[in-house]
Amino acid sequence: MRYIHCLNNISAKGTDLLTDAYELTDDLSRAEGILVRSAAMHDLELPKCLRAVARAGAGVNNIPLEHCSQKGVVVFNTPGANANAVKELVIGALMLGSRGIVEGIEWCRANADDPNIAKAVEKAKKQFAGREILGKKLGVIGLGAIGAQVANAAVDLGMDVYGYDPYVSLGAAWSMSSAVHHVTELDELLRTCDYFTIHVPAVEETIGMIDERACSLMKDGAVFLNFSRDTLVDNDAMAAALESGKVHAYITDFATPEVMRMKGAVVLPHLGASTEEAEENCAMMAVRQMMDYLERGAIVNSVNYPACDPGPMPEIGSRVCVLHENVPNMISQIATAFGEANVNIGNMVNKARGEYAYTCLDLDQEMPYDAVKKQLGGIAGVRRVRVL
């Protein structure tokens, strides 16, 4: 039996895919797989038996990636599975940033008991009038699954769209409307646009990227949308920009005490990916990827180990999966361990990604378990050995 622990509510559409070979457990210490959404995992003690963490979502800043890599735990996410949900909310947020919708609703609620409200509205409404987005310039920072969809939708709404992403993937580039202007410098984008939306991961390079300097480059009255992560925006800088009017509206999906104190910030409770459809898509993708890894050793959409499809399981013999550092002499040491045990390797695939690599070997016989496994595990840089 393989035990799976859920750290968050995971849609039953996903967990229902688990076959009889799996059992959901409340006991983390037994888990071979963890399913997680936004739960913070940095302070969790991960069990020795853990093989995989599947994030039902895009952002993985809640997961101790380096620690998992060192322990030979493969971390997956579900790229694109919730992108449409976020895109739709971002389009809604563009409207919130353009028209006095929030303030107007608040005004109506505050005047709910006024018997003359219908007349009073006509006088009050000019303070909430706002402007149209048609023809305005939108800067999209990060053109991945979400950013590319937002850029296309904004083009369809008649906006003049500018995109910045120094690492844009070929797939995202192909998916984008040719009307999106490609900008190579963030500063240029910040100087050019009236509206901004940020869709980058929260990593060392991006944390705090919208700081005092970035805000100072924007046009007066800019609108800034943040549906990625709170840490991308420097709170003091944004608070000051809102105070001075440099930024007219800051709309964020991340409620923090700092942002709740900001004058004029519109704050949503991390709603971007919370539609039923997105939760189902993410859960199904996360569960399928985790099962494929646990059963067959296949890696798809991992954020810390290389993609690798070792093909169908061998009909006779074992599959041995070695997670290791991406350093010289690793493959020959692995092959030597089998050679010395007089075991023939029928098939082998090796993939590397950054500091880590993955080698899958199909043996022509059952794995001579203890001796060879011990030898493989003893090679400096080997992080985990699995026998399937």
Ligand SMILES: NC(=O)c1ccc[n+]([C@@H]2O[C@H](COP(=O)([O-])OP(=O)(O)OC[C@H]3O[C@@H](n4cnc5c(N)ncnc54)[C@H](O)[C@@H]3O)[C@@H](O)[C@H]2O)c1
């Ligand atoms: N609000 C929500 O509920 C919600 C839902 C899904 C995702 N998110 C957040 O949105 C982020 C983006 O999601 P996605 O699915 O589009 O991810 P993605 O990986 O498809 O796209 C991220 C893009 O950012 C780009 N990028 C990386 N560093 C950059 C930099 N310094 N400058 C500009 N671009 C840079 C990458 O090249 C990539 O194209 C996630 O990491 C997550 O934090 C939030």
Ligand SMILES: O=C(O)CC[C@@H](O)C(=O)O
């Ligand atoms: O799981 C969620 O509720 C939000 C997920 C979202 O922030 C993501 O990064 O995919």
